[in-house]
Amino acid sequence: GQKHNLLQILNKLGDFKYSSKGKRTGTNIAKAYWSIYESMLIEKEIDKKSFLETQHIVIMFTDGHANMGGNPKPKVENIKHLVTQKDPSRDNKLEVYVFGVGNDINKEDINDWVTKRDNEKFFFNLPNLQEVQETFDQMIDDSTSVELCGIQHDYTKNRRHAFPWLAQIKILRSSGMTNCMGSLVTSSYILTAAHCFKFGDIPDAISIDLKRHLSVKVE
Template identity: 65%
Template structure:
C-alpha cells in the first residue's frame, strides 16, 4: 500500500515481547506480498522464522489473498466457531453450512420442514413438523450433499400444545413451536458443515467479539435486536438434488412502534377468532411481513422450522424459528412472493426465557460431542 512497514513491525514486536526475549516464541509475523513487484529479500527481518513453517506468501492478486485467508480461517475441527460462512462461486454450500432440510415420511404423503445445525449433533426446527406416531426411522435429514445422517430422536418443547387455546377461538396455537432433532452421531465439521450461532452462549459471545464479562443474554439481545426494524433472513427449501436453498427470504423484524400492527394482522388468519391478537401472538414470537416501511419476503409451505437469522460482524446468528403465517401467497406460478400489506409471518423468539431454558437443557448437556456454553 506504500510506505515503510518496518516501524509497524517493530511496534508489534515490542507489544508482544516487551523486553523479554523469551516471549518472541509467542509471536508469529506473516507477510503477504501482492503483485509481481514484491521481492522476498525485502521481507528479511520482518517475518517469523520457524522450522517447517512458511510465513511469507507471494500472491498474484487480491482474489488469491481472499482464498488464502479463507483456507487459513477454516478451523474445521472447532465447533465453537459458529456462524462462519463464505460466498464461493465454486461451492455454494459454504454460504449455508448450517442449513438442514427435514422430511417426515407419512404414506401416502410426507411433510417437509427446514432446520438449522446448532451443534455437531443437534438440529433446531419447529415442533409442528412432527406428529404423534412419527418415529426416528421416518425422519430424514439433508445436510451436505451425499452425507447420510441418522436420527436418534426428536424432542418437542414441553409447553408446545397446538390445541391449548381452541377454547379461546384459536384453532392451532403455535407458542413454543420449537423442537430439536438429536443425531445418532455427530457430523464432521468442515467448510460445508458448521453450526449457526445461538444467542446467549459463549460461542456467540466470541462471534460478537465480546469479553467474558460483557457476555449476557440481555447484551446479545441489545446488540442484535435493538432497532425497531431488524434486518433478518431465512431460506427457502433446497434446490432439488442440491444442498443449497433456492431463495433467500429477506425480512424486517417489526419491533417498537411497528410491532402492534404486525401482531394485529394475526386476527386475519384462518382459524383465529379472537378479540385480542396478543392471545395468538405473545411476546414469545417475532413478527415480520407487510409492506411498511418496506416490503418483505414471506414464507412458503415447507419453509417453517428454518432459522430466522441476522448477520452481525459477518457471522450469522439465529434469533428465531419460522413458525406460522397469516396468508399462503405461494404457488407454482409464484414461488417467491412478496408480502401484501396484511400478510405476516411469526417466528419463535430464541430470546424467550422458556425457549432459552429448553435449548440450554439439551444443547448445554450434549453428550455426543460439543455442548454449548449458555449464560
C-alpha cells in the first residue's frame, strides 16, 4: 500500500550515498514546470468542467539558475495555453508566481515566466525566510479569498505557523555564507535544489533554520 511504498522510498533515501551520483548534478526548472503541466493535464482529463472553472495558481521557489532542461519559458507557455484555451477572457484563470530566493537571483529569466498583469506583482525577490510571510500577505486579497480555508494575516505572535514546511539552508564556505530554501517532506528529510551544494561542502558547515532562533545541524 501507500505506507509500504513510502517506507521503501525512505529506506532508499537512507541508503543513498552522495558520492554515488558522480558528476550527474544539475537543476532542471523546465522539468519542474513540465511536471506541473502534466499534472494539470490529468486533472483536465478527469473533470474538464471543474478544470475550466478552477482558478489555477502556480508558485515556484527558485533562484532562476538552471543548467539542465533548457529554457523553462516554453513549458510555462504550455501551462498558459492549457488553462486559457487561447481565449483572452480566461487569462485571469491562471496566475504564475515566482519567489526568487537566495543571494544570486536570475531576475531577467524569471521575469519571462511570471504572469504579466497591470498593477499586480507576480515576481518576489526574497533574501531570506523571514520575508516569505510578508510576501504571501501581499499576494492574498481578503476581498477575493474569503472562501479559502485558514487564510489570515495575523501571524505576529508566531509567523512560522503560516508556512511550517519551509526551511532555510545556510552553507558556510571560504567565500562566505550562502543561502538556499528547502521544503520539509518528512521529519527527517528536506527537499532542495541540487545546485545549492558544491563538492567539498561538509555537514559541519551546513545548518538549517526551521524558525527564528531555531537552527539544526546536518548529520
